[in-house]
Amino acid sequence: xxxxxxxxxxxxxxxxxxxxxxxxxxxxxxxxxxxxxxxxxxxxxxxxxxxxxxxxxxxxxxxxxxxxxxxxxxxxxxxxxxxxxxxxxxxxxxxxxxxxxxxxxxxxxxxxxxxxxxxxxxxxxxxxxxxxxxxxxxxxxxxxxxxxxxxxxxxxxxxxxxxxxxxxxxxxxxxxxxxxxxxxxxxxxxxxxxxxxxxxxxxxxxxxxxxxxxxxxxxxxxxxxxxxxxxxxxxxxxxxxxxxxxxxxxxxxxxxxxxxxxxxxxxxxxxxxxxxxxxxxxxxxxxxxxxxxxxxxxxxxxxxxxxxxxxxxx
Numbered sequence: 214x215x216x217x218x219x220x221x222x223x224x225x226x227x228x229x230x231x232x233x234x235x236x237x238x239x240x241x242x243x244x245x246x247x248x249x250x251x252x253x254x255x256x257x258x259x260x261x262x263x264x265x266x267x268x269x270x271x272x273x274x275x276x277x278x279x280x281x282x283x284x285x286x287x288x289x290x291x292x293x294x295x296x297x298x299x300x301x302x303x304x305x306x307x308x309x310x311x312x313x314x315x316x317x318x319x320x321x322x323x324x325x326x327x328x329x330x331x332x333x334x335x336x337x338x339x340x341x342x343x344x345x346x347x348x349x350x351x352x353x354x355x356x357x358x359x360x361x362x363x364x365x366x367x368x369x370x371x372x373x374x375x376x377x378x379x380x381x382x383x384x385x386x387x388x389x390x391x392x393x394x395x396x397x398x399x400x401x402x403x404x405x406x407x408x409x410x411x412x413x414x415x416x417x418x419x420x421x422x423x424x425x426x427x428x429x430x431x432x433x434x435x436x437x438x439x440x441x442x443x444x445x446x447x448x449x450x451x452x453x454x455x456x457x458x459x460x461x462x463x464x465x466x467x468x469x470x471x472x473x474x475x476x477x478x479x480x481x482x483x484x485x486x487x488x489x490x491x492x493x494x495x496x497x498x499x500x501x502x503x504x505x506x507x508x509x510x511x512x513x514x515x516x517x518x519x520x521x522x523x524x525x526x527x
Contacts, residue, residue: 293335
């Protein structure tokens, strides 16, 4: 018994178990590489505080391979992907994803020990909007794409997912759907809120879609792509057909502004380095006492950023 107790006392803490739910349905793009890159930023923060704690990553692909979502992970990242979110209706993977969403919400609602965190992105954002009925999904007349500003709501400016960006965050978008008419009563009942939208509060000059929500304390989601990095966006925009399509949709001047935004250190790079790594860090710190991990401090650059510093205007 003493020997067993000693083993327990000296046993290394477990790895941080992360599940990446790939919703790309087998379509190749930069998204999964970008997700690995932003997770690597978090892993460096993790290993700074916990040198012997690695990330144990599981990657699944439900839409094309029928992979089941595994239980027993600390964090889940659910990617964007092509096609209509309504394609999930009547499918086994769509039904399982709905059950999975309910399990995450209920685990936090019941304050269950070890409840995992979930971050759905773009296509997965559309799925949670459908499942929890927090807004109305509608097809866009034209695709929205490129680097676009996302304007935080009052709730977003106080929520740790986006608070550091003050009134707006620049991020990559590539979508055919809007999430309109948010149901504030349903969101309130789910202990949720809208965190960002494509237009400034009380305006709709750039569109009426919401672009970020949280559902309870366990689900934090974006319609935009915070994982996108400069290299990934350049792979996309440097294709002649994409550059021509962007200029046709938004004009040459907006294209020039977007190219400057891509290179701006306080914009795309900052979103890539802070949104998903910050989500992962906060949820790992929440689980740290249970798992035996050391708390991960905020990165020095963020901790020393002058008060009131937000995203600079164009």
